[in-house]
Amino acid sequence: MKQIDLLIYNIGCLVTMQGSPKPRAGTEQSKVHMIHHGAIAIQGEQIVAVGIEEEVRKSIQGLTVVKELDAQGCLVTPGLIDPHTHLVHGGSREHELDLKLKGVPYLEILAQGGGILNTVQATRKATEEELCLQAKRSLDLMLLFGATTVEAKSGYGLTLEDEVKQLRVAKQLHESHPVDIVSTFMGAHAVPVEYKGRSEEYVNLVLEEMLPEVKRLGLAEFCDIFCEHGVFSVEESRKILLKAKELGFKIKIHADEIESIGGAELAGELGCISAEHLLATDTEGIEALKKAGTIAVCLPATSFNLRLQKHAPARDMIESGVPVALSTDYNPGSSPTESLQLVMTLACLNLRMTPEEVLTAMTINAAHAVGKADTIGSLEVGKQADIVLYNATNLAYLPYHFGINHVHSVVKKGNIVVSEGKLI
Ligand SMILES: O=C(O)CC1=NCN=C1
Numbered sequence: 001m002k003q004i005d006l007l008i009y010n011i012g013c014l015v016t017m018q019g020s021p022k023p024r025a026g027t028e029q030s031k032v033h034m035i036h037h038g039a040i041a042i043q044g045e046q047i048v049a050v051g052i053e054e055e056v057r058k059s060i061q062g063l064t065v066v067k068e069l070d071a072q073g074c075l076v077t078p079g080l081i082d083p084h085t086h087l088v089h090g091g092s093r094e095h096e097l098d099l100k101l102k103g104v105p106y107l108e109i110l111a112q113g114g115g116i117l118n119t120v121q122a123t124r125k126a127t128e129e130e131l132c133l134q135a136k137r138s139l140d141l142m143l144l145f146g147a148t149t150v151e152a153k154s155g156y157g158l159t160l161e162d163e164v165k166q167l168r169v170a171k172q173l174h175e176s177h178p179v180d181i182v183s184t185f186m187g188a189h190a191v192p193v194e195y196k197g198r199s200e201e202y203v204n205l206v207l208e209e210m211l212p213e214v215k216r217l218g219l220a221e222f223c224d225i226f227c228e229h230g231v232f233s234v235e236e237s238r239k240i241l242l243k244a245k246e247l248g249f250k251i252k253i254h255a256d257e258i259e260s261i262g263g264a265e266l267a268g269e270l271g272c273i274s275a276e277h278l279l280a281t282d283t284e285g286i287e288a289l290k291k292a293g294t295i296a297v298c299l300p301a302t303s304f305n306l307r308l309q310k311h312a313p314a315r316d317m318i319e320s321g322v323p324v325a326l327s328t329d330y331n332p333g334s335s336p337t338e339s340l341q342l343v344m345t346l347a348c349l350n351l352r353m354t355p356e357e358v359l360t361a362m363t364i365n366a367a368h369a370v371g372k373a374d375t376i377g378s379l380e381v382g383k384q385a386d387i388v389l390y391n392a393t394n395l396a397y398l399p400y401h402f403g404i405n406h407v408h409s410v411v412k413k414g415n416i417v418v419s420e421g422k423l424i
């Protein structure tokens with residue numbers, strides 16, 4: 001160790017998430033490994049010492065410390081990870097608010113050619129630059145709210161050219177923005193208007209043209225599908241996810257968002273890394289997830305925003321031993337919010353998760369859901385120095401005091417990228 005590039009000290013409550021390298025399930029979901037009077041020593045992009053301040057200082061004795069950051073007794077956690085977003089898109093859908101207030105269901109709006117298909121029109125019309133600008137604004141907000149890694153799906157192009165356009169924007173942002181982006185191909189997000197009534201032909205386009213080309217271009221690690229009544233059936237989802245797996249994609253699935261048609265069971269059958277939404281998932285579905293070790297990604301901002309009378313059975317999942325992650329599901333229709341802190345509050349109040357279970361769901365379990373748990377999701381020697389400092393002295397304060405941004409500073413790969421609530 002030549003020098004210490006950054007020493008974060010005087011940490012009142014340091015939550016490291018140290019523990020099992022596997023996704024945390026059951027009682028493991030609430031073990032967060034908390035230290036008082038902590039410090040973190042960073043060299044380059046990596047953590048080289050973390051723990052009680054006097055022990056950290058002893059371990060770096062004699063080394064030059066280039067920069068120090070006084071945490072002023074605050075709470076510090078690993079950088080938050082948002083494992084399910086539709087970040088790159090054109091347009092917005094506030095015009096659908098009155099439909100929603102009149103009680104028109106989400107799938108009804110989609111069936112009438114609105115919803116996702118409205119965003120498809122706006123995304124096809126937008127240039128790559130316009131999409132990049134719009135997504136960057138959201139990515140800046142996600143970072144200000146404490147997210148240091150974000151998953152981003154395509155799925156608003158629904159032609160090869162427009163799907164590639166979305167994925168290229170995600171790649172550009174990954175390369176230029178402090179926040180790391182993990183890309184997911186989701187050409188099977190909806191059947192486009194030009195294929196209305198001919199969904200089989202569209203599924204073949206995804207199978208034969210889109211998946212191989214996206215793989216050849218190396219533009220996505222994951223493939224996802226909207227397995228839902230009136231969108232893609234279990235059989236169509238199985239075909240697409242099996243083909244994706246064969247081509248080397250890791251697979252995810254939007255399952256049981258509105259109706260339970262067997263999406264969670266399919267996730268278990270195919271060994272999806274994660275199944276997402278799960279509002280309507282029943283005990284058989286939970287059993288299937290548990291058996292396969294699939295991570296349940298719950299999206300409480302979506303069930304809140306869609307005014308659904310139910311929420312994902314996160315408590316049952318945790319008690320059944322299914323690892324739970326959380327996400328914003330940021331998208332212009334069902335969840336137009338970039339704030340993982342709002343999701344913290346909704347996860348506590350509506351999913352009845354504890355603050356500790358919530359933090360696990362937004363760090364190490366979310367890291368597993370995007371296949372990056374070997375480098376992010378906990379503060380340990382050798383892991384990436386992605387760190388958040390909050391204007392709070394304990395974990396429960398974050399979901400308890402809602403509607404504000406608690407983030408003071410964010411360190412990304414050892415660099416201070418947010419200070420006193422502002423991007424630098
Ligand atoms: O409505 C949207 O744009 C995003 C979404 N896809 C599946 N559920 C919600």
Ligand SMILES: [Zn+2]
Pocket residue numbers: 084085086254329331
């Ligand atoms: Zn989604």
